[in-house]
Amino acid sequence: MKRYFREIMILLIVVLSRLPFIFNSLGSDLDAWREVYTGKILYEDHIYNVSRFPGYPFPEFLYALVYDKPYWCINLLSVLFTFGCSLYLFKTLNLLKIQSAFLISIAFSFVPVIYLNSTIAMEYNWSLFFLLVSVYYLLKKNLWIAALFFGLMVSTRFNNIIFLPAFLFLTYFYTGKEVKKSILFSVLAFLFIGIFFSPVLLKYGFNFFQSSGDSEFNLTSLLSLGTLYIYGALGMTSIISGLGIQLFTGGYQKIKEVPRNHFALFSILIIISNLAFFIKYPLEAGYLIPSVPFILILLQYILNEKLLKPVLCVIVFSPFLVHITANKIQIKGSVFSNEDYENQQLKYCKDLIGEIQVHSANQPAVFHLGNFSEQVLFVGNFDKKSKIKIVKNLSPKDEEDIINKKIPLYYINTGDGKIENNKTHILDKYGTLFYKDFELKR
Secondary structure: OOOOHHHHHHHHHHHHHHHHHOOOOOOOOHHHHHHHHHHHHHHHHOOOOOOOOOOOHHHHHHHHHHOOOOHHHHHHHHHHHHHHHHHHHHHHHHHOOOOOHHHHHHHHHHOHHHHHHOOOOOOHHHHHHHHHHHHHHHHOOOHHHHHHHHHHHHHHOHHHHHHHHHHHHHHHHHOOOOHHHHHHHHHHHHHHHHHHOHHHHHHHHHHHOOOOOOOOOOHHHHHHHHOHHHHHHHHHHHHHHHHHHHHHHOOOHHHHHHHHOHHHHHHHHHHHHHHHHHHHOOOOHHHHHHHHHHHHHHHHHHOOHHHHHHHHHHHHHOOOEEEEOOOOEEEEOHHHHHHHHHHHHHHHHHHHHHHHHHHHOOOOEEEEOHHHHHHHHHHHOOOOOOOEEEEOOOOHHHHHHHHHOOOOEEEOOOHHHHHHHHHHOHHHHHEEEOOOOOOOOO
């Protein structure tokens, strides 16, 4: 028991601190609902369609086993993966003989973006778990296991394949500087990626490599997503203050050691790769989650230990205190605001289901709900023999039924609907706007 005391403490701290926040819903991110709904269709109809491109086969298939469980049970998976992240971060830091390994591992789990995504059904922390396990086994020189988890990481979030060059760098310097071992890791990694990603490849071929969404660069939005949305106002204040105090008291003397530290250089490569992807697709703060543990590792290479500890301790409180939005500053932290966002969205979804039932009157009708379609289908659990059809986008058959068979078309204003309407004007010509837009009150 004494031997594993810190590991047990990590388990208790991570799991118990999340339990009050996993009961509301699957999250305010509609992608989480899409993944669970994909699992539902996979189990009930034996049909696999990606929740969104490029495909997320590992969580989609795993959700097929638990989609019918209560929200807390589904969200508990993210809690356990987050515990795994903290555990393997701790094990990796111990291998590297970093003194503040335990505190860094605990603080990591309370970084707001990590905390929030550990209480909902999103796969960000799942993929990070596989990344950290792969790093750990590379340091242990076990290429097969490291490549296995690299493959699982990519099958959970395909975009994380961008970290392959950084992993090859780590493989080269931690396995005796043998090029053959780096090549072996590459071959094994692609082998496991092919195995775990095979459901997507078999269904779509190489057409899976597509993305939908706005990638417009906005400096203000990018800075906000990359700072406040990651570490919170309290966390950012703590980090900036720590770096400032270090500069004026002892300077950054420890940075001189970084060029000689291959793991520090690996961390920098991960951060740069992650940041480049985020600049290309600055859609969600969660895209920067892979950088978080490596930012904390770099902090301990910059700050002296006496300064590092209070910085990390303040980060622990950052999800619970001070949340800044464009409209106001709140004393309560982002975790409480997020609970409110979840409640608002779930209420909208349930109200929307009620309106669908009123407008359809069990008569044939098509409801164009865009991004909300999967959540409504999942929560509403409509009878498959029902005469109503709920869609994200209209198929050619839907358009034919609406135009020629005079099937009623109802819609709400969504991004998907606006894109489709700009091409065909079908919503304007044949549709009826039947319910108000969702407006998040921040």
